[in-house]
Amino acid sequence: MTPVLNVENLYKSYGAIPVLKDVNLAVADRETLAIIGPNGAGKTTLFRTLTGEVLPEKGRIEAFGEDITRMPAARRVARGFGRTFQVARIFPDTTLLGNLVLAVEARKRNAGERLGGLFHYKPSADTLANAEQWLAAVGLGARRDMEARFLSHGDKKRLEMALALALGPKVLMMDEPTAGMSPSDRVEMVALVKQIRDRFGVTVLLTEHDMDVVFGLSNRIMVLNYGQVIAIGTGEEIRANQAVRDVYLGHEVQHA
Numbered sequence: 001m002t003p004v005l006n007v008e009n010l011y012k013s014y015g016a017i018p019v020l021k022d023v024n025l026a027v028a029d030r031e032t033l034a035i036i037g038p039n040g041a042g043k044t045t046l047f048r049t050l051t052g053e054v055l056p057e058k059g060r061i062e063a064f065g066e067d068i069t070r071m072p073a074a075r076r077v078a079r080g081f082g083r084t085f086q087v088a089r090i091f092p093d094t095t096l097l098g099n100l101v102l103a104v105e106a107r108k109r110n111a112g113e114r115l116g117g118l119f120h121y122k123p124s125a126d127t128l129a130n131a132e133q134w135l136a137a138v139g140l141g142a143r144r145d146m147e148a149r150f151l152s153h154g155d156k157k158r159l160e161m162a163l164a165l166a167l168g169p170k171v172l173m174m175d176e177p178t179a180g181m182s183p184s185d186r187v188e189m190v191a192l193v194k195q196i197r198d199r200f201g202v203t204v205l206l207t208e209h210d211m212d213v214v215f216g217l218s219n220r221i222m223v224l225n226y227g228q229v230i231a232i233g234t235g236e237e238i239r240a241n242q243a244v245r246d247v248y249l250g251h252e253v254q255h256a
């Protein structure tokens with residue numbers, strides 16, 4: 001089966017400093033893969049080459065069999081790459097429902113549908129129903145008329161997830177989905193991601209520092225160190241890997 005994502009010999013440097021050194025990776029359909037490693041290992045850079053925010057100097061990225069190495073980020077979204085950010089990107093002064101209406105309409109526009117004019121604009125019943133469906137999917141249905149800025153940090157991340165889902169992703173890319181969250185919000189986020197991926201059949205790629213989240217969510221884990229892949233495997237394999245223990249997990253993993 002063609003992998004959802006196939007990365008070959010990806011190389012990126014900033015000035016004289018190589019940040020990704022010939023990274024190879026294949027991600028299977030519906031897999032959840034976490035990219036971990038010490039600070040500065042290149043996780044965010046790798047993530048951004050996949051979303052299209054950073055262009056590699058060498059190597060190739062294929063998605064669903066198509067070469068997307070130089071494809072702009074917006075077109076990747078239209079190809080099925082959804083994403084969330086370390087700091088949730090939402091529309092703070094708009095209601096939750098209003099946020100979702102914008103996302104649903106963006107998807108329709110991507111699909112070539114014509115929407116109403118700028119003046120006298122009113123979302124269609126279909127758009128509203130869709131928007132409500134996504135809010136409900138992340139557990140925010142009851143607060144549809146609240147302005148987004150009043151949500152807690154954890155709920156802003158839920159809203160952002162609904163925005164990403166409303167664009168119809170096949171791959172959901174999450175940059176530190178639990179950054180800055182309380183332990184209870186983290187547990188809820190893990191449960192939500194599991195529920196979403198099983199219900200909608202999405203492939204999930206994430207970077208994350210919290211090892212409970214990483215081991216709790218992932219089918220496979222990739223470990224980067226100084227821009228090189230030092231290990232890739234299941235949670236058990238990664239826990240048992242001496243090189244990974246030496247550079248990253250240390251004694252922490254013995255308690256995980």
Ligand SMILES: Nc1ncnc2c1ncn2[C@@H]1O[C@H](COP(=O)(O)OP(=O)(O)OP(=O)(O)O)[C@@H](O)[C@H]1O
Pocket residue numbers: 014019037038039040041042043044045046
């Ligand atoms: N735009 C840039 N210009 C110059 N150097 C950069 C740039 N972005 C990242 N770097 C450098 O590239 C290296 C890898 O950074 P990257 O952010 O990808 O690491 P990371 O593994 O995500 O780290 P962290 O866990 O701290 O987020 C670091 O040494 C960083 O300082």
